[in-house]
Structures are given as C-alpha cells and as structure tokens.
Amino acid sequence: PGTSAHGNVLGGQDTSIGPGGPNIATAVATCTNANCKAINPKGVPVGVNLFSNPVAVYDGFHNPILGINLRDAGQGQLRGLPYWNMDLSVRKNLRITERVSTEVQFLFLNVFNHMQFADPTLNATSPTSWGILNTQGNTPRQMEFGLRVSF
Numbered sequence: 001p002g003t004s005a006h007g008n009v010l011g012g013q014d015t016s017i018g019p020g021g022p023n024i025a026t027a028v029a030t031c032t033n034a035n036c037k038a039i040n041p042k043g044v045p046v047g048v049n050l051f052s053n054p055v056a057v058y059d060g061f062h063n064p065i066l067g068i069n070l071r072d073a074g075q076g077q078l079r080g081l082p083y084w085n086m087d088l089s090v091r092k093n094l095r096i097t098e099r100v101s102t103e104v105q106f107l108f109l110n111v112f113n114h115m116q117f118a119d120p121t122l123n124a125t126s127p128t129s130w131g132i133l134n135t136q137g138n139t140p141r142q143m144e145f146g147l148r149v150s151f
Helices: 005-010 054-058
Strands: 014-018 087-095 101-109 142-150
Touching: none
Parallel strands: none
Antiparallel strands: 014 087, 087 101, 101 142
C-alpha cells in the first residue's frame, strides 16, 4: 500500500518511560588509606545527615567476634536508599522512498532533572560521618539526538 503525507507525519512515534534499578548497601567499609575521605578544612561533616546522632548509630555496629557472634546478619542486610529515575525516548520513522527511510530519535535521561543521593557513608573508621549523604548518585539531565538512514 502507498504511504500518505498524513501517515508519514503522524505515524511511527514510539514513547517509552521506565524507572531505574534498586540501590543496595552491601557492607560496612573499612578504610586504611589516609586519602580515603574528602578534605574538609573545618573538620565538620558535609552533607545531609540521616541520623541526628551518627555516633550513637555507629556504636550499634561492630566487627564480628570469632566464636561469640555466631548469628551475624551477613552481607547485604543494610539496604540502600530507594532510587527512581525517569527517562524518555521519542522516535519518528520517516519513509523517503520505498527503499530509503530515516529514523530520528530524541533521548532524554533524567527528564525531570531529579537529584538522587548516593548511599550514605558507612565507613567503620569514621563514626562522625556515619550515614552522611554527600554524593550525587545519578547524573543531571542529559539529552541525545540520533539520526539513522536505512536503505
């Protein structure tokens, strides 16, 4: 069947919207390198704090004692922050001739430009920074444009 100008303009769109995946905290980290944390000249933790008293929460954790702690929770029991992200893809197929067609695609990543925190710091050597949110876990909005010619 023939193609009409109406079908070329209004047909061929494809829109998809989907969420991101979960984010899981897997372990309590230990850090022995002197350069493992950001430089803070005032010595005050920077970022949003999950706990009003991070030292009190930190004190609830300890390394397992061999022979005494027989029922540890194991790795992966601490859950990370919930995560969501909205991406949008719009595609348009245009048939130029019977054998030649083009596809134009616009891709918008993080379409709402929603800032998502990375999992909090769970550094076993720094009780004052326990649970501090100071890193962005996603990227700002990004836009991509694509053009494909098929023949």
